[in-house]
Amino acid sequence: MSGPLVPDTPDGVSRLEHARRTHRTHRRVLGAVCGLLVALLALSLLAWSTAREEGPASETVAGASGNGDDSPGPDGAVLDAPTGRSGPYAPEVPDRPVGETALVANPLYDTGRLSPLPCPVPELDVDVPGSMEHFLHMVADCLDDAWQTQFERAGIPFDPPNRVFWTEPGESPCRSYPSAAGAFYCRASGAIYIGTEDVVDKWNGSEDSVVYASLLAHEYGHHVQGESGLLEYYHDQRRLEETDIGRNAWTRRSELQANCLAGAFLGSVRVSYPLSDDDLETLLDDAAATADREEGAEEERTHGSIENSVTWTREGWEGQSPGSCNTWDLEDDSLVD
Numbered sequence: 001m002s003g004p005l006v007p008d009t010p011d012g013v014s015r016l017e018h019a020r021r022t023h024r025t026h027r028r029v030l031g032a033v034c035g036l037l038v039a040l041l042a043l044s045l046l047a048w049s050t051a052r053e054e055g056p057a058s059e060t061v062a063g064a065s066g067n068g069d070d071s072p073g074p075d076g077a078v079l080d081a082p083t084g085r086s087g088p089y090a091p092e093v094p095d096r097p098v099g100e101t102a103l104v105a106n107p108l109y110d111t112g113r114l115s116p117l118p119c120p121v122p123e124l125d126v127d128v129p130g131s132m133e134h135f136l137h138m139v140a141d142c143l144d145d146a147w148q149t150q151f152e153r154a155g156i157p158f159d160p161p162n163r164v165f166w167t168e169p170g171e172s173p174c175r176s177y178p179s180a181a182g183a184f185y186c187r188a189s190g191a192i193y194i195g196t197e198d199v200v201d202k203w204n205g206s207e208d209s210v211v212y213a214s215l216l217a218h219e220y221g222h223h224v225q226g227e228s229g230l231l232e233y234y235h236d237q238r239r240l241e242e243t244d245i246g247r248n249a250w251t252r253r254s255e256l257q258a259n260c261l262a263g264a265f266l267g268s269v270r271v272s273y274p275l276s277d278d279d280l281e282t283l284l285d286d287a288a289a290t291a292d293r294e295e296g297a298e299e300e301r302t303h304g305s306i307e308n309s310v311t312w313t314r315e316g317w318e319g320q321s322p323g324s325c326n327t328w329d330l331e332d333d334s335l336v337d
Contacts (some may be wrong), residue, residue: 004207006205029032042105050322053208062267067089069083071191076282083190088103094157094237095155095156095157096157096227096228096229097156097228097229097230098229099233099253100232100233102229102230102232102233103230103233103234103328103329104229104326104328104329105329106154106228106230106322106326107154107155107156108150108151108154108224108322109322109325109326110154110155110203110226110324111150111153111154111321111322111323112153112321112323113268113319113320113321114146114147114149114150114264114268114320114321115146115268116142116145116146116149116265116268116269117142117145117268118269118272119138119139119142119272119273120272120274121135121138121139121209121213121273122134122135122138124209126205126206126207126209126212127200128198129196129197130201132165132196132200132212133165133196135209135212135213136163136194136196136212136213136216137163137165138163138218139213139217140161140163140192140216142219142265142269143160143216143217143220143265144160144192146265146268147160147220148160149195149324151227151228154228156227156229157162157227158227159190159227160223161185161191161220161223162170162189162190162191162192163191163192164191164192164193164194165193165194165195165196166178166193166194166195166196166198167195167196167197171189172184172189172191172193173186173188173189174186174187174188175257176190177193177195177196178179178195179193179195181201181202182194182195182198182199182201182215183195183198183199183215183216183219184219185219185220185222185223187222187223187226187231190223190226192216192219192220192223193219194215194216194219199212199215200294205321207248208279208282209280210266210275210279210282210283210286211282211283211286213266213273214262214263214266214283214286214287214313215267217261217262217266218258218259218261218262219258220261220262220265221257221258221259221260221261221316222254222258224261224322225254225257227286231254234254235291236249237250238247238250244299245298245299248298248299248300248301248302251303251335251337252302252303252336252337253303253327253328254303254327255302255303255329256303256304256308256309256312256336257312257325257326257328259287259304259309259311259313259316260312260315260316260324260325260327261316261322261325262265262313263283263312263313263315263316263317264315264316264317264319264320264321264322264324265314265316266283266316266317267316267317267318267319267320270317271332280317283309284313284314285311287309287312287313288306288309288310290303290309291303291304291306291308291309291310292304292305294306294308303337304336305337308336308337311335312325312327312335
């Protein structure tokens with residue numbers, strides 16, 4: 001039996017066929033609209049993802065003089081604090097300590113003595129920049145190994161610093177170089193900057209390799225502070241101080257801690273380096289020479305007294321551990337004057 005007849009449309013096409021054609025047309029239109037919406041959504045997600053990855057430009061915060069982090073030469077301290085990323089756009093890394101805990105109770109303090117691989121250093125000819133560069137890279141390799149192990153014990157992420165050992169002027173994200181002290185650490189690039197000729201001039205042509213190893217280990221100490229989360233809180237709190245004297249109190253603790261961390265490393269490699277008792281005396285003499293001058297103005301005291309500079313360097317040498325270097329949680333504040 002035939003089905004019911006469907007009346008034709010005026011153009012002779014059955015209403016059923018006409019409905020089918022209309023349905024197909026609607027499907028095509030709907031498909032096009034959906035495709036357009038999917039494309040727009042994909043573009044929106046891409047833009048959002050890119051914005052999150054790039055973020056706004058981070059703020060580079062210099063020290064008291066605004067010139068970055070200079071360590072002192074034997075002629076006395078340079079008025080600069082560690083340069084670092086701070087503010088709301090600083091990178092956040094999971095499991096990195098934050099706030100006051102990063103200063104006074106950092107997990108790094110509980111990791112025990114440094115246990116680097118043997119670190120025999122090459123003979124150093126201070127009159128040849130290439131020899132100095134090779135020496136610095138060898139010591140930096142040992143520092144990388146020692147601190148990588150320590151951060152793994154603490155469960156804190158760690159990336160070794162970049163190295164810029166310059167012979168020609170240049171620019172870092174924190175400041176230009178040469179610098180007044182011949183060396184500095186820039187947190188914004190995560191790099192240690194040292195002039196292979198400048199430091200020899202700054203140290204009056206000294207042929208004692210331990211003074212250059214100590215300089216490198218001190219700047220590396222600032223990188224350790226940054227990777228451990230300490231520098232972020234340090235910069236935040238230091239910025240709240242309204243006077244140079246108040247800011248300098250924070251700077252001295254940071255610099256004395258870096259002295260101690262340098263001493264801890266050098267003490268840990270004294271057998272394989274090797275370093276003698278005479279080298280220790282040279283190291284301590286250098287710590288005294290790079291401290292604040294007793295006759296200096298209070299507004300210029302950024303690296304600690306001679307006594308404290310020597311004390312914290314020796315403390316690191318003997319303790320050979322980050323826990324020996326907690327300059328932030330002390331009952332006697334005269335130790336960081």
